[in-house]
Amino acid sequence: MRTIHILLLCILGAALFSPVLCNNAFGPTNCCFNYHTRRIQKSLITSYYRADERCAMPATILVTQKSRYICVNPTDPWVVKIMNELDNKSL
Incomplete structure (x- = not known):
């Protein structure tokens, strides 16, 4: 009788623990779903970084002076x- 209770508690614990694992998945956090199409003045941009490689769209994220994050196409010539x-400024 005790083994059945222990088995049921284990199954219940696994059922309650599985949603926690799903919510804390190890996936990309900063992905872009569309690009900003207008040019942005270079003087407004303080830094940039690339979106995670696991994202569906390749993107560069520009950071402005007001700490705004703008997704742009990394192959655009102005970007x-x-x-x-x-990069040259930081050297």
Whole structure:
């Protein structure tokens, strides 16, 4: 009789623990779902970083002076120019 109770408690514990594991999945946190299409002045951008490689869309995230995060296409020529200038500035 005791083994049945222990088995039922284990099954109940596993059932309650599985949603916790699903909510804390190890996936990308900063993904972009669309691109900002207008050019942004270089003087407004303080830094940039690339979105996680596991995201569906490749993206560069520009950080503005007001700490706003803007998703842009990393292959756009104006984005490449801003990234190169920021990289050269940091050297």
